[in-house]
Amino acid sequence: EPVQARGMDIFGTLQSFQAVKDPETGTHYLFDGTRSEGVHTFKANRMPENAFIILSALLGMTGFEVESRNNFFYDPSAVSAHVNAGKVYDYYKKVHGRDSLDGEGMKLVSTVHIGSKWNNAAWNGKQMLYGDGDGTRMISLSGGLDVIGHEMTHGVITNTADINYENESGAINESIADILGAFAENKTGEDLWLLGEDIWTPTTPGDGLRSMSDPGSVYIGGYTESGYYPDHYSKRYIGELDKGGVHINSSINNKAAHLITDGGTHYGVSVTGIGKTKAEKIFYRALTHYLTASSDFSQMRQAAIQAARDLHPDRNGQPSAEVNAVMAAYDAVGVQ
């Protein structure tokens, strides 16, 4: 039956959350039945990540129940994954009126300790998977609320536009995961626009895996001519690596989202920001009403403009400030 349980998250913060107790054995499980069909968090058995990703997708393998003693859970990665999944569930419910990833309350399944020192997290079409990080480049990825928002947004994408995961479509897929993941984390200031800042390079503060506000400030190595993430369509990566640069070119659309929200002048184009509350609804509506599996950057622009027009109609034949911000932002990053 449902019980209030406690445990330490990866930052050593005591968390209190929903779990269940097996009346026969008295064992507790990381299952929160208060959010639709539930939030269930498991641990893997150090199986290599590629094997686990495939087998869990094919066979529905989820790993093992997380053990506890006297209703206290001692696995910080699992506690972080469990608590953060609940927070992202609440974000989609409260802000977008969406009941879980499929809109019908589907169970949220996460498994932590995937692979060994794996510096990544994934969505395998059915559940979220989190690595522990190698301790230097990354720490347990389930500690990043924007990471969990990113992976769960892939779940929303699967159940809506189901955007392809390569080339321009893949970059849009990745960018929507970053945008709604960052908005779910709902930080303020520059931290809103950094991805993975809480679990990235524990000894270096203020950095992240990607920056939405200034993509070109983050070094990515030899993928691009400059060695930095692109912040304009003319600088996009064209090649085979990273499935055609899905984690590279996503920065172009991320920058558009930053400009729509906060405004700014980018390559001489000025945008008047409209704020997070409007921006997140425009991107959610673009995803759920206009994007498709093969959407490219140009179609992302059109989808965002149409979503903005739906939510903020023209007046006297003139586009609203919101529609103008979307058009200007895509002009600024060179997407027509």
Ligand SMILES: CCCCC[C@H](S)C(=O)N[C@@H](Cc1ccccc1)C(=O)N[C@@H](C)C(=O)O
């Ligand atoms: C092997 C399967 C790889 C799946 C890639 C997943 S969806 C992904 O994009 N993961 C994010 C994790 C993340 C998210 C936000 C902040 C930090 C890290 C990601 O960006 N992965 C990078 C490291 C990559 O796969 O290149």
Ligand SMILES: [Zn+2]
């Ligand atoms: Zn992703």
